[in-house]
Amino acid sequence: MSKLTKNQKVAYSKVEPDKVYKLSEAAALLKEITFTKFDASVDIDVRLGVDPRKANQMVRGVVTLPHGTGKTVRVLVLCTPEKEAEAKAAGADYVGLDEYVEKIKGGWTDVDVIITTPNVMGKVGALGRILGPRGLMPNPKTGTVTMDVAKAVQDVKAGKIDFKVDKYGIVHTSVGKISFSPEQIADNAKEVLGMIIKLKPSAAKGAYVKSIYLSTTMSPGVQIDPKSVETK
Numbered sequence: 001m002s003k004l005t006k007n008q009k010v011a012y013s014k015v016e017p018d019k020v021y022k023l024s025e026a027a028a029l030l031k032e033i034t035f036t037k038f039d040a041s042v043d044i045d046v047r048l049g050v051d052p053r054k055a056n057q058m059v060r061g062v063v064t065l066p067h068g069t070g071k072t073v074r075v076l077v078l079c080t081p082e083k084e085a086e087a088k089a090a091g092a093d094y095v096g097l098d099e100y101v102e103k104i105k106g107g108w109t110d111v112d113v114i115i116t117t118p119n120v121m122g123k124v125g126a127l128g129r130i131l132g133p134r135g136l137m138p139n140p141k142t143g144t145v146t147m148d149v150a151k152a153v154q155d156v157k158a159g160k161i162d163f164k165v166d167k168y169g170i171v172h173t174s175v176g177k178i179s180f181s182p183e184q185i186a187d188n189a190k191e192v193l194g195m196i197i198k199l200k201p202s203a204a205k206g207a208y209v210k211s212i213y214l215s216t217t218m219s220p221g222v223q224i225d226p227k228s229v230e231t232k
Helices: 006-014 023-033 081-090 098-105 118-125 128-134 149-158 182-198
Strands: 041-048 060-064 075-078 094-096 113-116 160-164 170-177 209-216 222-224
Touching: 006 023, 023 182, 023 209, 023 222, 041 182, 060 182, 075 081, 075 098, 075 118, 075 149, 081 094, 081 149, 094 098, 098 118, 098 128, 113 118, 113 149, 149 160, 160 170, 170 182, 182 209
Parallel strands: 075 094, 075 113
Antiparallel strands: 041 170, 041 209, 060 160, 209 222
């Protein structure tokens, strides 16, 4: 095991190994144990009592973080010419169709979200093998396949994110930046947790939320007491 740095020692000394914290306490503690020179992302990991291999236990949702993500989200809109002006006016970073389809086929994926209209999904569907593994494939369930491209772009820019449980039964997503106040971090985390709880599959048996951890890019994880999370 590599030797801990001075800052890492300080960070680990402040996190009690067997303690579960209230969400508000964990958000405040993260500010004390993060020493990165960059504005680190704040991540939440929620282990669920589901079997993602079964379709009726898949957990996937969309939520708008009340304080945004803190990230600059690069949006590509793939659409026909009559929708281009609408997409650009809403703040899309890249707008077009055939030229971007060809760029993506060539390996270009330098965007965070792709939004498209239903009438061009025939062309976009062919990109599934490239976009799917990167989490970039547009999906009607997440609002990224729609005729209202302006609203979709605005929602994403305002902090709309989508998440889904991985093959290990864990939902992992970012809920802001360490420059946020503890209250903002807690609010964003609460919004995500509230949606996860609402999406509990009827087929899930036993404890649904098994554990919750909050961490930053290079900090220790802080365990949160699920009972302390009051959701709407």
